[in-house]
Amino acid sequence: xxxxxxxxxxxxxxxxxxxxxxxxxxxxxxxxxxxxxxxxxxxxxxxxxxxxxxxxxxxxxxxxxxxxxxxxxxxxxxxxxxxxxxxxxxxxxxxxxxxxxxxxxxxxxxxxxxxxxxxxxxxxxxxxxxxxxxxxxxxxxxxxxxxxxxxxxxxxxxxxxxxxxxxxxxxxxxxxxxxxxxxxxxxxxxxxxxxxxxxxxxxxxxxxxxxxxxxxxx
Amino acid sequence: xxxxxxxxxxxxxxxxxxxxxxxxxxxxxxxxxxxxxxxxxxxxxxxxxxxxxxxxxxxxxxxxxxxxxxxxxxxxxxxxxxxxxxxxxxxxxxxxxxxxxxxxxxxxxxxxxxxxxxxxxxxxxxxxxxxxxxxxxxxxxxxxxxxxxxxxxxxxxxxxxxxxxxxxxxxxxxxxxxxxxxxxxxxxxxxxxxxxxxxxxxxxxxxxxxxxxxxxxxxx
Numbered sequence: 006x007x008x009x010x011x012x013x014x015x016x017x018x019x020x021x022x023x024x025x026x027x028x029x030x031x032x033x034x035x036x037x038x039x040x041x042x043x044x045x046x047x048x049x050x051x052x053x054x055x056x057x058x059x060x061x062x063x064x065x066x067x068x069x070x071x072x073x074x075x076x077x078x079x080x081x082x083x084x085x086x087x088x089x090x091x092x093x094x095x096x097x098x099x100x101x102x103x104x105x106x107x108x109x110x111x112x113x114x115x116x117x118x119x120x121x122x123x124x125x126x127x128x129x130x131x132x133x134x135x136x137x138x139x140x141x142x143x144x145x146x147x148x149x150x151x152x153x154x155x156x157x158x159x160x161x162x163x164x165x166x167x168x169x170x171x172x173x174x175x176x177x178x179x180x181x182x183x184x185x186x187x188x189x190x191x192x193x194x195x196x197x198x199x200x201x202x203x204x205x206x207x208x209x210x211x212x213x214x215x216x217x218x219x220x221x222x223x
Numbered sequence: 224x225x226x227x228x229x230x231x232x233x234x235x236x237x238x239x240x241x242x243x244x245x246x247x248x249x250x251x252x253x254x255x256x257x258x259x260x261x262x263x264x265x266x267x268x269x270x271x272x273x274x275x276x277x278x279x280x281x282x283x284x285x286x287x288x289x290x291x292x293x294x295x296x297x298x299x300x301x302x303x304x305x306x307x308x309x310x311x312x313x314x315x316x317x318x319x320x321x322x323x324x325x326x327x328x329x330x331x332x333x334x335x336x337x338x339x340x341x342x343x344x345x346x347x348x349x350x351x352x353x354x355x356x357x358x359x360x361x362x363x364x365x366x367x368x369x370x371x372x373x374x375x376x377x378x379x380x381x382x383x384x385x386x387x388x389x390x391x392x393x394x395x396x397x398x399x400x401x402x403x404x405x406x407x408x409x410x411x412x413x414x415x416x417x418x419x420x421x422x423x424x425x426x427x428x429x430x431x432x433x434x435x436x437x438x439x440x441x442x443x
Contacts, residue, residue, distance in 0.1 A: 067425035069386035071397060072418040079410040083226050157289065164291035168390060175294055188301035196290040196298060203289035 009185050015194060021177030022198050028163045028173060029202075031095045033156060036102025043107035045136060048114050058107065065104035071165050073097040078169045094166035102159055109155060113148040114140060150217055154210035157203045164199070174198060232407040233416050236399070243399030244420055246313070250395060251382035254320035258381070259374070261321060262328020269333055280329065287326030293387050295319050300391045316388035316395070324381045331377065335370035336362065368440045375432035379425055386421070396420060 043061070046054040065073070077097035081088045088096075117140050125139040167176035178195035182188050233240075268280035287295065299322070300315040310318070339362045347357040389397035400417035404410040 064422060067383075067422045068418045069383040069397070069421055071386045071389075072414055072421060075400075075414040076411065076418060079414060083411050161289075161291040164293045165387065167293070168387075175291065175297075178294070179297070182297075182301065186305065188298065188305045192294055192298035192302060196286070196294050199290045199294060200286060204285060207285070207289055 009181070011190070014181055014185065014191060017181060018174060018177055018191075018194055018198060021172060022174045022202070024171070024173040025160065025163050025175075025199075026202070028091070028094060028098065028166060028171070029156070029160045032098035032102045032159050032163065035095065035099035036106055036159070039099060039103035040106030040110065043103055044110040044114060047107055047111045049132065062104045062108050065101055066108070070097070070101055070162055071168060073101060074165055074169050090166065090169045090171035093169060094163070094171050098159065098162060098166070101162060102155075105155055105158070106152065109151045110144065110148055113144040113151075116147060117143050147217060150210050150213040153206060153213060157206050157210070160202050160206070161199065228412055229407075229409055230412050230416065232409045233403060233412045236403045236406070239399045239403060240396070240416065240420065243394060243396040244424070246393070247382065247385055247395040248424070250313070250317055250320060250385050250388070250393070251378065253317055254324055254381055254385075255378040257317075257321045258324030258328050258378075259332075261325030262332045265325060265329030266332035266336060269329060270336065284326045284329050287323055288330075292319070292323050292384050293390065295323060296387060296391060312388070312391045312393040315391060316385065316393040319388075320381055320385060323384070324377065327377050328374065331370045331373045332366070334373075335366035338369040339366050364440075371432075371436050371440065375429070375436070378432070379428055382424065382428065383421060 043058050047058040047062075049055065074094060074097045077100075078088060078090070078093040081093060081096065086092075121139055121143065122135060125135045130138065163173060164175040166173055167179065170176070172180075174195055178191050182191040185191060265280050265283065268276040269284070271277055296316065296319040299319050300310065300312070303310055303315070343361050343365075344357055347361045352360070385395060386397040388395055389401055392398060396417055400413045404413040407413075
């Protein structure tokens with residue numbers, strides 16, 4: 006039997022952590038783009054669009070991420086796509102992220118006073134121009150702290166991809182634990198690596214929030 | 224799309240689904256109550272003047288909030304059994320859920336305590352109430368009312384998160400879905416039904432929390 010030194014374990018976990026980071030980036034960038042579209046539909050004048058996006062958000066927020074992963078994994082295969090675990094995980098984490106970001110960003114857009122909408126429409130801007138030049142730049146300022154905070158949820162969410170067989174940090178931990186039978190050590194290190202990824206984001210979000218609070222009171 | 228859905232094959236196992244749903248609800252209810260207790264203790268420790276209480280509480284909160292629930296579950300379940308503490312999967316699941324919710328509840332309760340104005344506490348002191356009497360009669364109800372919405376949505380998040388407990392073979396709803404699809408090979412239908420059940424639970428729980436909230440906090 007091969008003996009694993011602590012360095013062997015750590016090195017393999019760190020190699021796998023690259024996939025955790027990669028998957029988080031895919032989910033965050035994809036979810037951000039889709040979430041922006043969802044936000045625009047959610048605050049649009051069309052009732053049908055608003056209701057449809059609300060249902061989408063309710064369903065994503067009201068069901069477990071693990072179920073969404075399973076449904077993507079087995080469902081995409083059903084409609085004829087040959088999906089790898091990475092593709093299924095990217096797909097469902099993107100949807101998951103987009104729903105939460107759309108809900109966060111809706112709050113930020115609604116925090117912009119109505120007068121801003123009215124003023125910009127009175128100078129003849131179209132809906133998209135209003136968003137582009139007046140509303141979104143202001144909403145962006147208050148949207149940054151909660152968005153950074155949500156990034157932590159995305160990183161933690163990628164751990165579930167291990168369950169459909171994608172080899173990222175958690176799955177690597179399981180594999181190594183099965184070989185070494187040192188669960189406290191292995192999962193402790195796994196947790197420590199997640200912590201090193203997430204804690205700076207949490208701190209940064211808190212700092213941004215505090216700065217925004219000060220700016221608002223000034 | 225040439226796929227034929229066969230939900231009948233799933234509903235043939237409805238007893239398993241019902242049993243799984245009940246365990247999901249039991250785990251969530253127990254975790255919510257115990258998590259609130261841990262959260263209250265955590266919040267008091269976090270606000271305490273004593274550094275030996277304040278620091279461990281802060282570390283607990285940050286470690287739990289910045290690591291995935293799945294890893295916490297594995298750490299507890301496999302770790303404890305490796306050092307000879309044999310836990311049933313269900314008990315380990317409950318333990319992990321309480322530890323997890325406790326950290327979030329600590330922050331929520333702390334915000335609630337902060338929301339009660341200093342003037343209220345000073346008024347209590349000035350009429351000669353003890354610290355415990357102030358906590359009991361002045362602070363707790365307004366604080367609970369302030370955090371009730373956050374607490375109830377955190378309880379729902381924990382309920383949804385409990386689906387992960389299937390991975391240590393706690394026999395809750397997701398475990399039932401996994402088991403059924405291993406028998407009838409109707410994976411998509413199984414998970415669709417389980418997802419629908421989770422969604423209905425979320426909606427019902429949200430209504431129930433709102434109803435209870437209106438009853439309990441009617442005075443104000």
